[in-house]
Amino acid sequence: MAWVVLIVSGMFEAVWAIALDKSHGFTRLAPSLVFAGALIISMGGLAWAMKTLPLGTAYAVWVGVGAALAVVYSFATGAEAVSVAKVVFLAMIVGGVIGLKAFA
Numbered sequence: 001m002a003w004v005v006l007i008v009s010g011m012f013e014a015v016w017a018i019a020l021d022k023s024h025g026f027t028r029l030a031p032s033l034v035f036a037g038a039l040i041i042s043m044g045g046l047a048w049a050m051k052t053l054p055l056g057t058a059y060a061v062w063v064g065v066g067a068a069l070a071v072v073y074s075f076a077t078g079a080e081a082v083s084v085a086k087v088v089f090l091a092m093i094v095g096g097v098i099g100l101k102a103f104a
Contacts, residue, residue, distance in 0.1 A: 002048070002049040002051070002052045002053050003049070003053070003101060005045045005048055005049045006045065006046065006049035006053065006058055006061055006062060006065075007061070007065055008045060009041070009042045009043075009044075009045025009046045009049065009062055010042075010061060010062045010063070010064070010065025010066045010069070011065060011066070011069060012038045012039075012041045012042035012045065012066075013038075013042045013062060013063070013065065013066025013069075013070075014065070014066045014067075014068075014069035014070045014073065015034065015038040015042075016034075016035050016038035016039045016042055017066060017070045018070060018073055019031045019032070019034040019035035019038060020035050022034075023035055042062075042066075046058065046059070046062050049062075053104070054104070057100050057104045060096070060097070060100055061097050061100055061101070064093050064094070064096060064097040065097060067093060068090055068093050068094055068097075071086070071090055072090075
């Protein structure tokens with residue numbers, strides 16, 4: 001169950017990172033509120049998962065999931081250009097997360 005919570009928490013990390021960007025320095029209310037809510041959920045889930053998972057593994061997976069989803073979002077919205085190199089390195093992050101799960 002800790003792994004499920006950790007992955008979902010990583011997804012909420014991407015949500016708060018995207019909302020932080022959309023808040024324009026906390027000058028827009030709705031994205032700022034989404035940021036705060038997603039941050040609480042994300043950190044709470046990470047903290048809960050770390051009760052049973054090792055710190056390094058949990059943190060690496062949490063960051064990897066959040067970073068990968070944030071980059072995919074940027075690709076999908078056109079905010080960031082897609083390149084072969086970026087896709088390869090993104091796949092390496094995802095592969096690292098899968099490897100940590102497989103060998104943790």
